[in-house]
Amino acid sequence: MEIITSKNLGKLLVNTLKLIDKRPMEHGVRVAYILLKMLQCKGGYVEYELAEYIILAVLHDIGAYKTEVIDNFVTYETKEVMAHSIYGSLFMRYLTPMKEKAKIILYHHIDYEKKKSIEYEYMNISDYLSFAERLDLHYNLIGPRFDYRVLDRYENKKYSSESISLFRQAQIKYDILGQLESGKYVDEIDQILNYILFNDEEKKQYLEMMMYTIGFRSDYAVTDTVTTICICREIAAILKISEEDSEKLYYATLLHDVGMLAVSPKILDAPRALTQEEIMKMRAHVSITENLLKRFLDPEVVKIATAHHERLDGSGYYKGLTDADMDMLQKILQIADMVTGMINKRSYRKEKKKEYIIDVLEKEANSGKLSKIIVKIFIRNYDEIMSKVKNESNKILQIHTKLNTQYSLLYQNFY
Incomplete structure (x- = not known):
């Protein structure tokens, strides 16, 4: 028997965590959308790969539920951020099928100039995630007046030139900020979740992970x-x-x-x-x-x-x-x-x-x-x-x- 579909499992994870505080998950969905459009612009990824990265991006701040006080979301994103990055990466490593990709979360708050020498298969994804997160935080704080070009000053320091270039191309092609403003991005995330393909054992792992979220x-x-x-x-x-x-x-x-x-x-x-x-x-x-x-x-x-x-x-x-x-x-x-x-x-x-x-x-x-x-x-x-x-x-x-x-x-x- 099928207890839950793969798509519904992704939705259940997000909505479960929203019971604690909806802000990290809403932030996660926006960051996931930005990352999705950057990866689509780059090309070379099939839909189920994109869907897996989207799940990871949505949950990238899951550790904050355990390590932070989320009364002020912006504050928790700008002070001692490694705590939730560490806990989140370990949570994903031990409790989900994404063991190899879990370090994407670990490194997402480390500046590009510090992590570029680290050997890790998915370091480029971690860098894209870093940029997508910072972009969303600025845009969510400032609104439509936000000029994303202010992040250019951090090129090859906080973010790689590739991340900045990819976003520029994706913004021109997909109007990312416009989609964030209109709220239409949610429909695109919903569509990409149709390509999630979890087998029964993977579903079991994610549902068991939900039990551990009660420990938050x-x-x-x-x-x-x-x-x-x-x-x-x-x-x-x-x-x-x-x-x-x-x-x-x-x-x-x-x-x-x-x-x-x-x-x-x-x-x-x-x-x-x-x-x-x-x-x-x-x-x-x-x-x-x-x-x-x-x-x-x-x-x-x-x-x-x-x-x-x-x-x-x-x-x-x-x-x-x-x-x-x-x-x-x-x-x-x-x-x-x-x-x-x-x-x-x-x-x-x-x-x-x-x-x-x-x-x-x-x-x-x-x-x-x-x-x-x-x-x-x-x-x-x-x-x-x-x-x-x-x-x-x-x-x-x-x-x-x-x-x-x-x-x-x-x-x-x-x-």
Whole structure:
């Protein structure tokens, strides 16, 4: 089954990150358009190559979501810019199929005169990206009055003469600045995305990358998602769920909390129990998740993902579904999500013990809120399940740890 098309995957990535702050992604789309026209003007690229560079350009500032405060977008682009370049390149290297091209992001804030001696296959693309980014920042700040020829003074210093020349040709041929002003550039980006060709494994990598973006808001959220995935996998295996249904459950669990990106970190990491107002804001993540995913993802996966806080007696949220409205996969995720919320520590409390978790699950099942069958199976296999969950989650989280460790080392080398 196809969980998501290649084009929709690209759109889902962008719209997911917009939940945190739309400015870096809007900037990324404009930069991607400028780069696209420069590459088309140069020639020699087939459409799927262009589409891949466009995805990279749109996401070139992804590291800023982790390393910067984006209250003032221009400020974050002009001060200590290497932090987000380093994190962004590592994020793309470890979590996407674009491992070789990830350094394009690493070098995009280094002046041409400093990087021209570095041996790297895609250094010219990094230089074009540098120019496209700076052009957009100036144009977005000044508007139609901006004269791009002011960047000529940086020829062979900040930017190569080739980058400047390519843009001039592309501006004459395509009226890039006019398209940016009119907003028509968005349609061209949408068209080029039709040529993205991700195989199933690449789609899986990008969707898994989205799980790690939740860590831009809160590190514990990544741990929670990984734990929930592993619990669901073990329960599904015991219940002998089909391969197709297991796949649906996996992707639903992977993305079930993506709406948390729209919730303030002050709420997510509050060192205390939440107020009623904060609880309502937190609960909104489910409807936010649904409104995002339903535009791009398989409806069955969305249905599973957005029912994780529902309860069989209708007391859950946000739709108040009942037992008759829900299937086995939704019920598995509900239990796994609840267990995760207890087994993992929070900023205001320690993790709960086995006896406490079992007691809560039995009470919820006996009161008609959770599936008695699934709860009974989980409790019967508790030790085995949680042992496997611990081992598997540690393996997955090693990637996250490695990324952050590499970031610290590279950052120290640059400063």
